[in-house]
Amino acid sequence: MADDLLAAVRGESELLPRATSVVLVVIDGLGAISLRAHAGHARSLTSAMTKRDVGYSVFPSTTAAALTSILTGVWPGEHGLVGYRVLDSGRDLLVNQLTGWESEGLDPATWQMAPTVFERAASAGHGAFAVGLPAYAHSGFTRATLRGAEFSSAPSAADRVRRAYEIAEQNPGSFVYCYLPEVDKAGHKHGIASSEWVSALEDVDAAFSASVPPGVGVVVTSDHGMVDVPSRRQVILDESHLGGVRHLGGEPRMLHAYAQSDADAGEIVARWSRDLEGIADVIGRANAVAAGLFGPVVTEEASSRIGDVLVIARGNGAVYDGTASDQRGRGMVGQHGGVTPEERQVPLIRLGAFAR
Structure with a gap:
């Protein structure tokens, strides 16, 4: 999908119309089935979502693997982040591929083995930007998956979406990535059947009440969904x-x-x-x-x-x-990593210049 977005800037995508700039928004942990089941709490997103607007996560359906595939365009078998915790065979050590980069000595430049979409964008003369939480600005996972991007941060989901739209409008021809982890965090702690998860979904959905700048194409997706484990x-x-x-x-x-x-x-x-x-x-x-x-x-x-x-x-x-x-x-309620439709089906919603 990321390379299709880049192609849309050049007017060369077979899936998307031309756009002056593009924004890819990833709502971590929001499966298509859960989103549709809570349509009344996510009217901005579901009103723009057709029956065709569904994609599939990779295996395993976990953030380290799936988010890296979104941002490199290749499967885990190529980029190398094949799970949450995996073996570094050279050191006979289990390493956490999401949070263990610094503490467990992983090199972001080499452990993640595939070029990122940001590196490809920059080499083709496009601006490459990422918007996320301030706490993630310098993490090892950020440096492994956002290589080539200019990173900026904002505290709330609404501020991050607005910032991504502003960057896209101010930098014609650019690729902008925006990361929203709030739904995933609420799901892990409280489960997708909880009021806390619904509240997080409502807050994220409200972020998309912002107007997309003219000519900017937006795709909203997720890295995976989740299920509640009793x-x-x-x-x-x-x-x-x-x-x-x-x-x-x-x-x-x-x-x-x-x-x-x-x-x-x-x-x-x-x-x-x-x-x-x-x-x-x-x-x-x-x-x-x-x-x-x-x-x-x-x-x-x-x-x-x-x-x-x-x-x-x-x-x-x-x-x-x-x-x-x-x-x-x-104690974690909402979980993912498996192959159920709830975990693997993700939304692919088009906004702005990409709206159906």
């Missing part, structure tokens, strides 16, 4: 389940299990498939790659970060490491 759907892996497993990464709806050097990953797949029957699908790395789950191309480096065994939760369940010292994740 406590009765939490499955806990104890020591008896974790035989042969050296590291357990990923996240509760899509685990990466890394086998010990002397363990048989096939045996773990068979054992967990039996133990988690009806709860999760269990698949080995080679079969996952062959099935194209991480995209049609998986580099050697990206492959080394994929678990020997993948555990993909079904329905609204989640699978946790009961031996981990930190169990705070079990």
Whole structure:
């Protein structure tokens, strides 16, 4: 989609009409199904949304992987951010690809392996800009995924959308990215069935009451949706389940299990498939790659970060490491990472010069 937006500035897109500048707004965590189910609380967005205005997140449907795919235009198998926590095999260390860049020593210039849309825009002579929260201005994830962009910040969703529109109007021919994380944060803490989530959605929706400048094309999308995981759907892996497993990464709806050097990953797949029957699908790395789950191309480096065994939760369940010292994740209500329609279907809403 990002490259289609750039093509629209040149009048060369097969999907979008020409625009003087373009704005890509990502509302983190807002699935198309959840948005339509709460249409009365998001009238600005849903009134502009047709039945065709739906896209799909990548696998796994988690922010590190999906947002990077939006901003590079390639699947996780190429950019290398294949999950939330994955193995750095060279150091035998689990690393957090969203928040662990500084603390876990990841190099934003090399760990994320694909050129960004901002780098491509700048090389083609277009302005490249990003608008986000002040706290994200210098983070490792920002430096990995927004390479080539001029970053500016604003505290509220409405201020960020207005700022993105202003930049697009003042810089003809530019590509502007705007990030809104409020809905995702409310969903994780309170769940999408909560009043707090609805309030966050209403605040974000109100941001789109601002007028789009003449000639500017806007696409509003998301990196993924989410599902609420009730406590009765939490499955806990104890020591008896974790035989042969050296590291357990990923996240509760899509685990990466890394086998010990002397363990048989096939045996773990068979054992967990039996133990988690009806709860999760269990698949080995080679079969996952062959099935194209991480995209049609998986580099050697990206492959080394994929678990020997993948555990993909079904329905609204989640699978946790009961031996981990930190169990705070079990208090998270809204979750994502799996392959349900609620997680993978995202809105693709067109505004301004792109309005249908």
